[in-house]
Amino acid sequence: MTAQSGQNAGFMQSAFQKELAEFVGFVGGADVDKGIRKVEQKLRPLPADTRSLFGDRFFFHEQFTAFTCGPLPFQLDTSDLRAVRTASLIAGVNRVRQSLSSAGALRLRAMLLDNLQPDRDIRQIEHEIRAWTHCSQKRFGVTFADLEGLGHFDLLFEKAGRKIEVECKTIAEDTGSQIKFE
Numbered sequence: 001m002t003a004q005s006g007q008n009a010g011f012m013q014s015a016f017q018k019e020l021a022e023f024v025g026f027v028g029g030a031d032v033d034k035g036i037r038k039v040e041q042k043l044r045p046l047p048a049d050t051r052s053l054f055g056d057r058f059f060f061h062e063q064f065t066a067f068t069c070g071p072l073p074f075q076l077d078t079s080d081l082r083a084v085r086t087a088s089l090i091a092g093v094n095r096v097r098q099s100l101s102s103a104g105a106l107r108l109r110a111m112l113l114d115n116l117q118p119d120r121d122i123r124q125i126e127h128e129i130r131a132w133t134h135c136s137q138k139r140f141g142v143t144f145a146d147l148e149g150l151g152h153f154d155l156l157f158e159k160a161g162r163k164i165e166v167e168c169k170t171i172a173e174d175t176g177s178q179i180k181f182e
Contacts, residue, residue, distance in 0.1 A: 016076040016087055020067060023090045026097055026105075027112055035116030036061045042118040060086055060122045089122075092129035095136075096144060104147040111147070128154050128168045 024032065039061045043051055063086035067074065077083050093112065097105050115122040128144075132155060135142045141158035145151045145165070155166040 017074050019087070019091050019094055020074060022094050026094070027109055031113050032064065032116065035113060036065060039116070039118045040065075056082075057121055057123065060089060060126075061116065089126050089129065092126075092133050096129055096132055099142075100144060100147060103149070104144060107147045107149075108144070124168075124170055127170050131155060131166065131168050 039058055043054075043058070059082055063082050066083070067076075067086070076087050093108070097108055100108060111125055112122075114120055115125050132142050132144065135155070135157055139159070143150065143156040143158075144154070145156040146154050150156060151165060153165045154168045157164040157166060
């Protein structure tokens with residue numbers, strides 16, 4: 001399925017509780033909690049200076065815990081950049097899920113849970129969802145091709161009868177060539 005042109009990709013602070021509930025309902029609260037607990041177990045024995053080497057790799061885990069167990073549970077502090085980043089990922093997941101077939105939604109759920117594991121990195125799917133959101137807002141038809149089983153690339157952009165296959169990459173040691181002509 002393809003994102004609808006002009007689809008509202010943002011949300012207001014007042015709608016955050018609904019967004020969070022929708023995300024938890026989709027991914028599964030116990031499953032998200034399990035992934036977060038594994039990361040916490042990995043990080044807990046490390047000194048603060050060693051933990052800092054991970055940078056923002058576990059931003060989602062830390063903020064999700066703050067959203068659910070912090071001093072103001074289920075509230076979004078829009079002045080906190082990490083909170084806004086996590087909330088936008090949650091909302092993005094909700095929007096992408098709505099655009100997917102049932103099989104694609106199951107693949108998205110599995111990918112999210114996999115990327116919550118301590119040896120994985122949620123920032124890659126965050127990057128793909130940001131690309132999906134940006135191009136949807138630019139009125140491209142956007143399909144999560146890999147989740148829909150349509151090819152060996154991440155996104156398919158369509159506009160005015162033209163199609164562009166997109167492989168989203170973040171900078172990593174195994175990035176390889178970003179542009180390929182086939």
